[in-house]
Amino acid sequence: MSRLISKVLSPAVKLWLRSQVNSVETLQFQIEGGDRQLMSGNIPKVTIAAQQVIYQGIALSYIHLVGETIRVNLKEVVRGKPLRLLEPIPVQIETIVHQADLNASMNSPLLAEALSELVMLLLQSGLTADLPVELQSGLQPPIAVQSPAVKIGENYLTLSANLRSTSTQQITLFILRTQLQIAEGQKIRFLQPEWLTHPDAETGQPLPHLETFEIDLGAEVFLQQLTLNHEELICQGQIQVMP
Structure with missing residues (x-):
């Protein structure tokens, strides 16, 4: 050396x-x-x-x-x-995120903001008729997202959380199962998302409007592969490291 x-x-x-x-x-x-x-x-x-x-x-x-x-x-x-x-330098990257580590990250600014946007989009859609009317109103009254959790399976991800009305304190369980796909290299988009009535449900209510929901990773990221295995997420691609 x-x-x-x-x-x-x-x-x-x-x-x-x-x-x-x-x-x-x-x-x-x-x-x-x-x-x-x-x-x-x-x-x-x-x-x-x-x-x-x-x-x-x-x-x-x-x-x-x-x-x-x-x-x-x-x-x-x-x-x-x-x-x-x-x-700036282009860097090839491969990263593995285990389910436990992803759950530990749910309160990070990036994931917390994405989850909040997702919940508001879902509530305002009007397609979740089984939710209480008060929760379906979206921003009025405000909704608190509590105890978010992620389960990673083969080719799918299940996201759950408690939705609490800040006025009545009523709590509703929110469960969403979806596949993930890469959009434009910089974004992660939902594929065939569905609403589940309980965690072990085999089928759910399709939510096609949520296929427009995206998590933007930033202009410095270009994903080439995104794989969901049992309890782990694998990403491959390139990032631009700035001075």
């Missing part, structure tokens, strides 16, 4: 990686390149593997990243300055 990598670059990269996440339990990475390339500020390739990562409040069970042709301020790093990216 290059002495520049082992003595200077590896500690700087490790510090930078840890600064990008809320927490990480296990972090391994490999830097490829010779001293001549590195001294010019060019890193040919970095491979990263991490477990139990929390990023913006979302728990990722496992993540694998590969970035190439990375330009950094290495001359400043040698003088003790923090590592900085000098230009």
Whole structure:
């Protein structure tokens, strides 16, 4: 291994990686390149593997990243300055989210906002006739979403929560089962969503209007594959890491 990598670059990269996440339990990475390339500020390739990562409040069970042709301020790093990216880099990513970790992330800003929007869309649709009239009115009175939970099965996801009226305190169980599909690379869209009357229901009431519901992951994300297995979600694609 290059002495520049082992003595200077590896500690700087490790510090930078840890600064990008809320927490990480296990972090391994490999830097490829010779001293001549590195001294010019060019890193040919970095491979990263991490477990139990929390990023913006979302728990990722496992993540694998590969970035190439990375330009950094290495001359400043040698003088003790923090590592900085000098230009955006495309990074290939594969991540696995276990069901337990996804449930632990339900209160993260991204997922909590998406869940709130989904519930309001469902209530305002008028298709859930079995709900109390007060809850069907949507925003009037306000509805609190409590105890959200996710179950991941083969090719489907079941989302449940308690809907509580903040005026009468009446609680109604909300259960939605759906497949997921990628839309435009940056969005996750529902496919064949249905309303269930109880958690073990084999069939439910189709909700075709919810097929327009999307979770926008941002312009820096481009998903290529999204797989639902038993108790785990697997994503593959590319992210743009900005300086």
